[in-house]
Amino acid sequence: MALRDKPVLATTIGTDVFQSGNIKWKQFNVDTSPKPLLVFTPTVQGTYPVILFCHGFAICNSYYSMLLGHITSHGFIVVAPQLFTLGLPMPGLCEVKFAGKVANWIVKGLQPKINENIQENVQAKLDTIVLAGHSKGGKTAFAIALGHAETNLKFSALIGIDPVAGPSKCKITRTLPHILTGQAQSFNLNMPVVVIGTGLGPEMSNCFPVACAPDGVNHEEFFYECKPPCAHFVTKDYGHMDMLDDDIGSLLKCMCKNGIAPKDLMRRTLGGLIVAFLKAYLYNQWEDFKAILGDPNLAPAKLEDPVFY
Secondary structure, three states, rough: OOOOOOOOOOOOOOOOOOOOOOOOOOEEOOOOOOEEEEEEEEEOOOEEEEEEEOOOOOOHHHHHHHHHHHHOOOOOOEEOOOOOOOOOOOHHHHHHHHHHHHHHHHHHHHHHHHHHHOOOOOEEEEEEEEEEEEEEHHHHHHHEEEEOOOOOOOOOEEEEOOOOOOOOOOOHHOOOOOOOOOOOOOOOOOOOOEEEOOOOOOOEEEOOOOOOOOOOHHHHHHHHOOOOOHHHHHHEOOOOOOOOOOOHHHHHHHHHHOOOOOOHHHHHHHHHHHHHHHHHHHHHHOOOHHHHOOOHHHHOOOOOEEEEE
């Protein structure tokens, strides 16, 4: 398995991935990019990889602030676009198109905004851009990686958080573009991938007639179609929205089956898995990732046995 060279950073990455890192950070808004953005960035001098994070169906980017802050505190810059701005989600092709435009904007537009908002010498490592997303946004991240957006960028890694391709396996109901093939290892991805699913995502809630992450179009199928190197984790006792901030609207809480355990454990588990994965593949620091693979009980939330190949 080929490993990437560790980039030279001016600061030390935190070692306990399930706790907040030791790097101070802030968030700020950008309204001059193709879509409004929330940017989460360290405020400690150094050079940091960039994560483009796509939100889920009808979800505000700000609802991920606690999760994205956890990741940022370990030495990453996160760019989170708001892909819909009129109160309703856009069709899948439009979201992929605009997410691709944001990716292109990052190359020239991100660093000047960091310079405007951060006093320290914080540099975006623009040759190390990671694609990530939750729910429909996870599918959007996969679609960009598969070439469905107008971008020539070379992405370094792909993260799918409970990705979903539609409300059912029926092709007519699936969101565009249709990227799932039903064939093992059919995704032509030249990058490491981690897929993190939820155990309760395929279950219906008491107030919504469709599961938020139905069987056949959820994390299991996405992982099934990934080629090595890829990893699959499942937070057994949590639902599709349980990584969002605690103060989200009641409608979102009602839409999906939710776990009963503290949501902070879910966020710290997701954040820790993402940080450990990126440390392994971007920095060649494998200790945390291998430890979690060997003993998933290290995570704050209960994990099913992970799969990695």
